[in-house]
Amino acid sequence: MFSRIMIPVDLKHTHQLGKALSVSAEMARNYGSELHLVGVTMSAPTEIAPTPEAFAEKLGEFAARCATELGVAFHHHAEISNDMRIDLDEVLENAAEKFGADLIVMASHVPGLAEHVFASNAGYLASHASMSVMVVR
16 A cells, blocks of 8 residues: 655654654554655754764664564664754655655644644644645544
8 A cells, every 4th residue: 555654753852753653653654655754854953862873873872762662674764854844844745755755644633722823743744745744643
């Protein structure tokens, strides 16, 4: 059904990714899909990591934990954003296209007032991406 599934990851909020990761792992087992965790950082230091290289290492550690817990392999990709408030959606969409994802499985949160005024990341990708997008809440 789907051959490459991308799961956007915010390393600051990994506790909110459980359902999206479980759904993705189940699909990978059922359809033989590749799973790709994509995390976005900036070239400047962030609270997660001081450098993009350190961020990529933390993302790799998270991918290894997910593989152990869920019993499937996870590839991981660290992407760099100039300003995540402005271009995060575009960076995620470009990453999905770069490695040929045919499905994005994205964790979402319960919408609040801000989501009624501004589009959420998941909403943006669902509206603009060329591939299928599954939003898991």
